[in-house]
Structures are given as C-alpha cells and as structure tokens.
Amino acid sequence: MKTLILHTCCGPDLTYSYIFFSKNFNVISVFANDNIDTYEEFEKRYEQVLKVSRHFNFQSVKCPYENQIFLESVRGFEKEPERGERCKICHNLNLRKVARFCKENGFEYFSTTLTISPHKDARLINTIGTKIAKEFGLNFIEADLKKSDGFLQSVKLSKELNLYRQNYCGCIFSRGKSG
Numbered sequence: 754m755k756t757l758i759l760h761t762c763c764g765p766d767l768t769y770s771y772i773f774f775s776k777n778f779n780v781i782s783v784f785a786n787d788n789i790d791t792y793e794e795f796e797k798r799y800e801q802v803l804k805v806s807r808h809f810n811f812q813s814v815k816c817p818y819e820n821q822i823f824l825e826s827v828r829g830f831e832k833e834p835e836r837g838e839r840c841k842i843c844h845n846l847n848l849r850k851v852a853r854f855c856k857e858n859g860f861e862y863f864s865t866t867l868t869i870s871p872h873k874d875a876r877l878i879n880t881i882g883t884k885i886a887k888e889f890g891l892n893f894i895e896a897d898l899k900k901s902d903g904f905l906q907s908v909k910l911s912k913e914l915n916l917y918r919q920n921y922c923g924c925i926f927s928r929g930k931s932g
C-alpha cells in the first residue's frame with residue numbers, strides 16, 4: 754500500500770479522516786499548524802492527535818511550532834472573515850510545510866484533514882493542495898471529508914475517544930468565533 758502524508762489540524766478532525774484515507778493508504782499524520790495562537794494550545798491539540806494515532810495504531814509526526822511566520826504572512830489580513838484571504842494564506846503555509854516534509858523524507862502523496870470542517874471551503878483547499886503538489890513534484894489527494902456524514906462521524910468518534918474539541922479555528926484572529 755502507498756503511504757499518504759496527512760496534514761492534520763487537530764485530533765477530532767483526524768478521527769474520520771484517518772478512517773477515510775486508510776482504506777487506500779498507509780497513513781502518517783503530520784501536525785503542521787503555525788496558525789495556532791499559543792504554544793500551549795498547539796501542544797494541547799497535538800496531545801489529541803496522539804490519542805487518535807495510538808487508538809488506531811499509526812504514526813504521527815509533529816512539525817516545529819513557528820507562529821511568527823504565520824503572523825508575518827497574514828499581516829494586513831487580520832480582519833478577514835473565515836474562508837477569506839487570511840485563510841488562503843494559512844492553508845498555503847501549512848500545506849507547503851507538509852509538502853517540504855514529503856520532499857525531505859521521500860514521500861509522494863499528501864492530503865489534509867481540513868476539508869472535514871463545515872466551516873472550510875473544500876474546493877479552495879483542494880485547489881491550493883494541488884497547486885503546491887505540482888510545484889513540489891508530488892501528488893495531492895483531493896477529498897471533501899465532510900461529505901457522507903464525515904463531520905458527524907468525527908464528532909461521534911471524538912466523543913468516544915474523549916478528545917478535547919477546540920471552540921475556535923486556531924489563529925488569534927479566530928478566537929471567540931466558531932470554527
């Protein structure tokens with residue numbers, strides 16, 4: 754079976770995403786989220802990823818936390834709504850980090866858990882992923898994980914595994930907003 758590097762935003766979103774992709778791939782989760790507002794939150798979310806990877810018995814990797822790069826990249830777009838310009842930059846940054854991981858470690862296929870969220874634009878995420886893949890000479894596996902009750906299944910699985918589910922998307926600008 755081919756290996757898929759799965760960009761992972763959080764444990765709850767990883768649950769169903771893992772089940773979905775592991776039908777066709779040997780999945781390795783890569784936690785690359787420079788958008789997350791504090792180091793404490795970054796670590797807390799990664800702990801949930803570990804719970805999922807231990808439960809299903811697959812490998813997970815944590816990339817270094819580089820929030821300053823995110824903040825510099827989105828300067829001028831702080832007030833954008835979710836799904837706006839700031840989010841495009843955010844997805845681009847994190848998926849690029851995962852593509853670099855693939856190149857450095859000899860992996861060919863990657864995708865992301867991001868499309869499971871009803872707040873996220875799957876078409877936009879797939880377009881960004883595909884563009885990055887072309888640039889790096891990789892393959893991005895497109896999906897819309899929220900389809901076929903993917904999101905509902907992730908909520909159910911997260912409850913079963915007793916996972917912390919954050920109440921904001923991740924960046925400081927999304928604090929106090931759902932996501």
Ligand code: SF4
Nearest residue numbers: 840843922923924927
């Ligand atoms: S709202 Fe979410 S997707 Fe958008 S920039 Fe903030 S963390 Fe990234």
